[in-house]
Amino acid sequence: MSMAGNLRKVTSLRKVGGLRGVGGLRKVARLARRGARVDLSHPARSPLGSSVVNCVTYREGVRQPPGRDLVESVExxxxxxxxxxxxxxxxxTEDEFADIADLFGLHPLAVEDAVHAHQRPKVxxxxxTLFAVFKTVCYVEHTELTxxxxxxxxxxxxxxxxxxxVITVRHGRHGSLGPMREELESSPEQLAQGPAAVLHALADHVVDxxxxxxxxxxxxxxxxxxxxxxxxxxxxxPGRIYQLKxxxxxxxxxxxxxxxxxxxxATQPMRVIAPEIQAYFRDVDDHLKRATEQIAAFDELLNSILQAHLAQVTVAQNEDMRKITAWAAVIAVPTMVCGMYGMNFDHMPELHWRFGYPLAMSLITVACVALYRGFRRNGWL
Structure with missing residues (x-):
């Protein structure tokens, strides 16, 4: 069995009165040895269906062979x-994490935050014990933005x-720490600096x-x-712009x-973080500031794009209104002439004249062509 141990036995810690000193550790270790051993040291999910993804001991930056169980390794x-x-x-779950919290002496408020998630980034x-919360971000690939x-x-x-x-609790569908763990294990001198080095690597991984x-x-x-x-x-x-915002x-x-x-x-003294490690957190903070500035610039750019789009829509509507108005003016000429000669009066000018109809049609055509050319010259049509 690996260092994670038989979780069915570890979760019985409450039944044996929790972990109160070395005697309690030995008692739980004896209970754990009675069951079947299950290797939980691989990066996949536990075959027991538990939440443990990985559990490894490091000494001088080098990964150690799996122990009998978690309690024995900690002892x-x-x-x-x-x-x-x-x-x-x-x-x-709360039950899965409760006995781990007892083993490492974690504060109940921090445990509650770790189990229920939905927290703001904080330290x-x-x-x-130091408790830190990081928000992870993953870009979702898509063929077309809608x-x-x-x-x-x-x-x-x-x-x-x-x-x-170091205990890491991950929530969400992404953000696997397996590649980061492998990268750290390839640099034993970094892992040799202790849990603070893992915290720095994690912060750097999140900001990247x-x-x-x-x-x-x-x-x-x-x-x-x-x-x-x-x-x-x-x-x-415009829904695409709003969705991006x-x-x-x-x-x-x-x-x-x-x-x-x-x-x-990066600045405040902490017992679990050596001063030489704090200098590296300043570099991570610089990268974070770059990401923050990019987001602020994107927000301003999207506002400008949205305003430009609304202006384009307004201009297009004005163009449409001018075209409609111009065509209405052109159509008004034959409507007026035909409406006048459509009145049922016996005494009207040129009503019985042989060339009255060709003359009326000629006047309508000339007026419509003149209006069309005028509107076209001014960009209305």
Missing amino acids: RIRKTGDGFVWLGLHEP ERYDQ ATSEVVDTGEIMVFVGRDF GYLAATDAVQADIDQVETDVFAPDGARTD RELLELKRAVVPLGRPLQIL
């Missing part, structure tokens, strides 16, 4: 004072950082996702801008609030 690390445990979960300190297209999808990652452990999403959204904005300023731009569906607002809600937590991580 060994706390005895030697060397290394840390990285436990990854995906959308755990909070609870005794010896008024109902989903452009960005958001999720959440909660992180508990202690002296000898912001930059990738903003670059992809820019391509959609460029396409909409090209369509609006095309010769038939007035026929562009809605999706950009969702992106803004995920990115902008992270600025203050990153400043805290």
Whole structure:
């Protein structure tokens, strides 16, 4: 069995009175050894159907072989004072997370936030544990942008950082940390700096996702801008612009609030983050500012595109009204003449004249042609 252990046994921690010291750890370890061993150290979901995605021990930046169970691994690390445990979960339930919280001494308020999600990006300190919330962003690929297209999808990652452990809780359909874990394991010197290095890598990973999403959204904005300023731009569906603005607002809600937590991580002294690690958080904050500035620029650009589109629609409507007015003026001439000669009077000028009809038709034609040329010369037709 891996370090994650038999979850059916670990979730029985409450029944044995929780974890209160080394004696409690040993007692739960003995209970866990009675059941069948299941390897949970692979990056896939647990065959038990639990929320544990991965659980690995690192010592001097090197991944250690799986232990018997999670409790034994934590006990060994706390005895030697060397290394840390990285436990990854995906959308755990309260029951699944409760005993893990007891094992690592997590604060109930932080546990509640981690289970129920829908939190703003933040950083909070609870005794010896640091709790951070990050919003993840993923660009949704689409062949054509419509008024109902989903452009960005958001999720959440909660992180508990202690002296000898890192617990990541992921919510959402995207944001897998497997590639990030593999990249960190390829740099043992970085992992050797402890849980704070994992927190920095996670923050950098999330912010890189912001930059990738903003670059992809820019391509959609460029396409909409090209369509609006095309010769038939007035026929562009304004719903596409509004949809982009809605999706950009969702992106803004995920990115902008992270600025203050990153400043805290980069500037305020913390026990679980060494000063040399804090310098790297300043670099992540710089990248975040770039993403924030891009979003603000996109918002202004979309406002300008929307205003330009509305102006084009107004101009097109004016053009249509001028054409209608011009044709109405042209048609008014024969209507007037024919209406006058359609009156039933015996005594009318040229009523019985041989050339009366050709003359009336000639006058109508000349007047209509003159009006048409005049309107065409002035751009009305």
